[in-house]
Amino acid sequence: MARLDSRGLPISTASDLAAEHYREGVDLLLSAWPGAAEALEAAIAVDPDFALAHAARARLHAIRAEPSMAQARIATALEIGAQRGTERERSHVQVLSLAINGQSARALERAQAHADLWPRDVLILSLPLGAFGLFAFSGMADHDRARVDFCERHVRHFETDDWWFLTYRGWSYAENGEVGFGRALAQRAFDLRPSNANAVHALSHAMYEGGAGEDAERLIEGWLPGYDRSGPLHGHIAWHSALGALERGDPAKALSIYAEHVQPSVSAGMPVNVVSDTASLLWRLQVYGHAVPKELWGEASAYAASAFPKAGFPFADVHMALLAAATGDRSAVQHRVAALTGLAEAGSLAAGSVVSAICRAVLAFAEEDYAECARILEPVATEVARIGGSGAQREIVEDTLLLSLMRSGETAKARRLLDRRLHRRPSPRDTRWQSLLTA
Template identity: 65%
Template sequence: MAEVDSRGLPISTNSSRAAASYRTGVDLLLSAWPGAEDELRQAIDLDPEFALAHAALARLQAIKGRPTEAQASVARAQEIVVRSASPREISHVLTLSLAVKGQSAKALENALAHLDQWPRDVLILSLPLGAFGLFAFSGMADHDQARVDLCEKVADQYDPDDWWFLTYRGWSHAENGAVAKGRNLAQRGLERRRANANAAHAVAHAMFEQGATHEAETLIEGWLPEYDPAGMLHGHLAWHAALSALERDDPQHALAIYSRHVRPSVSLGLPINVVSDAVSLLWRLQAYGYEVPAGLWDEAERYASSKYANPGLAFVEIHIGLLSAATGRHVAATNRIVANTRRVADGALPAGSIVPAVGSAALAFANADYADCARILGPLTRDFARVGGSGAQREILEDTLLLALMRSGQAAQARDLLDRRLHRRPSQRDTRWSHQIEV
């Protein structure tokens, strides 16, 4: 009997044990659960010619920020797959190779073409989805809608109880404004596979969009102890709880969560999450008028410098801009703005001019030139989505603009921005700002 993957597609291996390890490893990868690498390496040990196992390992290594290892693994997969595998597996490995090598636009094009033929190829379907997926980092302003459209296009190909598809279909709808529908789908995904960090994350996001901060904290505090701190989303889920605490004006609890789970010296998460979570929480604390304890900014700066010394993804760059401004490294901030402006001119930044603009606005805000910050960010609100990430993550830009408008005496404009936020997400009870804005 031919071996199959976890969604029933044939896979080229003669080892039933290797196939079982591959299925387990892919599902652990898709649930952001520890153990995926061990399972995929076991599949390779059992069948060194198992191309899809090498490719899945490459995907995991790339997610974890280990590009050299990822490229070696995917090169091995490409070497093997052309010899005896099926057209689907050849396309599968090629698409993952493009993603691993940073050829994001081509990877997205290939992934969508691949899914037209093989919509149940779940590892390929995962590539465009998510806050850091190919859609999110494409520079598109409407990537939230694109994810929903893709999920709905293939929905009839998946079992109604498929835990992974429920998770990502739910997350996509919640991010795109259908929050109650999205939350329901994601909760069903979590019920069907409790050991599923992506589902807990999706539900927490939906709760954030609903303004259900207490529910989000209760969910995370009850679920997080079940998740190994080595899990790639452990620190990020704790960040959600800290953000909820801050939303209800409890900075001490937010800082306690940050110190225990989120700060770079303790988090074992993905570098992109460690940097963005640290910077965004500390920036919010400082911008809201709370004191950031000594050493926390410096720790974040050291970690970011070690991981992102050179300009890269737009999502990372906006956080580097905020970090440099907050820590007084204004020469470095200016140099990064110049470098990113050149990248925009060269077509190397799909998100476009929003990236250097955020760097300039952050400098203005740090210098208490709130009018200039508002002048820069105000016309760009529709471009915020182009940097990628989630609505909760991008809201730091909107919050910075709101504060700049309020502090520069532009209350009417602040009220208009807040009204647009609530129109976009009417389920969110945004009380933090309403009582502070007087027109």
């Protein structure tokens, strides 16, 4: 009798125990929950020739920013899969290999084709989705819409109680502006599987985008103590709570959360999360007029320098520029801008020239040349989504533009931007800023 994965697809292992460990490992991986590595290693120990278990372990290494281990594991999976496995399994491993080996455009194309043939192969369906998925980092300006379309193309293949699909369908809708529907889906996913960090993440985003930041704070405050600090999203979910506190005008609470959960010395998150969470929260605090201890900038900068020394990853590049600009390292921003400009001109940067523009703008802002910052950002404001990430993460660019307009005397433009933001998402901070402009 064929062994099956958690969504009913046949898997090539002769061991019931290996299949059980694999199902557990993949579900833990998809819920960003501790224990995935141990479960997958247990599957491999029982059946060393289980290609899909090696492939899932490779995916986990990639998520944890362990490229050499990810590449070694996927190479093993490819070798085994060539001799043993179904057409679906070989395609599964090949798609993961493309993603792990940096061929993102081909991986996205192949993942979509694979999903059309095997729509319940959830590990492959997960690749294009999320804030750091293949759609987000494709350089597309409309990747929020693309994720919704992708989910809708395959919704008929999932039951109404599939916690994984509900999680990412909900997140996709909330990010694309249909916040109420997205929140309801994410809530259903959370209710079905509370031990699912991705559902809490999706729900936090939906609450934030709907102007219910205090709901997100309460959710996280009640849930986070049960999520081990080794969980990959522990620090990032805490960052959402800090963001809510800052929205309410409580910088002391935001800094307290930062110190306990977010800063590099306490976070076990993925490097891209650690760098973006630290840089963006400290930048927000500083530009909103709150004091940021100098040592926090130093620690964040030191961590980031080792994590992303080279330009070419747009989402990280923007946050590296925030850190360098805030700490007065003008030459670091200029070197990164020069490298990004060269990549864009060579056609090897999918996000294009918007990345270097944002980096130049944040340097101008840090140097208090607010008119120059606004001049650079205004023309690219509709292209910021091309750097990837989520709306809550990218909002920092719009905040920088808004404050530049306010501080350079462009009151009419600032009011129009604030009106659009308040229409999109009620925000206590934006309400306070609107009062300042109308006083």
